[in-house]
Amino acid sequence: MDLKIDHVHAVAVDMDASIEFYAKLGFGLMRRVEFGPDDDRKQLAYVGRGASVIELVQPRDAADPLGGGTGVRPFAMVVEDADATVAELEALGIEIAMHPRASFSFTGRTTIIKDPSGLEIELREWGKGDGPTYPAWTPAREDVVDIT
DSSP: OOOOOOOEEEEOSSHHHHHHHHHHTTOEEEEEEEESOTTSOEEEEEEEETTEEEEEEOOSOTTSTTSSOTTOOOOEEEOSOHHHHHHHHHHTTOEEEEEEEEOSSSSSEEEEEEOTTSOEEEEEEOOTTOOTTOTTOOOSSTTOOOOO
16 A cells, blocks of 8 residues: 555634745645535635645634644644745744754754644754654654654
């Protein structure tokens, strides 16, 4: 069986603001639909960048739109230079929730941005020679153990 990620989901409390946010990250609107009964219409939208697709969905529960608070981190994206990327995103008015810092689970750096719904999006700058399947990785911190 050959499985791969088709798309990821992200809650969009404000669909227009979310589409605009992802456009700033280079994602283009692929499709936006409205559905459901006349008295309870919902929307979803697909935004894409290359082979990456995010399905923006409206929250199921307006009282708790993220279903677990604003610490929800549904996906990560790769960047070449975390500092340059953060500078560009700040210039676009995007909230930086955590500035670049050394990661504990790979030999690079990580930063976190927030979308208009409060979702946290991790940005990873892989260290030289490292990657998701790099077999020779060893933790830089004593409190981290590779149990692969």
